[in-house]
Amino acid sequence: MTKPVVITEDEITLALQLINPLTSEFGPSKYKDRHREGLMEIIRAKVEGKAIPEIVRPQAQPTQEERRSRARRSPRS
Numbered sequence: 001m002t003k004p005v006v007i008t009e010d011e012i013t014l015a016l017q018l019i020n021p022l023t024s025e026f027g028p029s030k031y032k033d034r035h036r037e038g039l040m041e042i043i044r045a046k047v048e049g050k051a052i053p054e055i056v057r058p059q060a061q062p063t064q065e066e067r068r069s070r071a072r073r074s075p076r077s
Helices: 009-022 034-047 064-073
Strands: none
């Protein structure tokens, strides 16, 4: 059986002080739907009988763990 968690008023105040500066109103107009734009570009090209635009995929960045692993394996000078 687990014990109930008791959170003090000070802990709640501290948590809110940490979180509040990081929050803002959500404004969907600030974001672009690149997936939809790309899909519409492909659809328009097909409808117009044009060549389908080349799909450009971003290159994946190595994770922090991959970088650490590579650094451990590399010879030190």
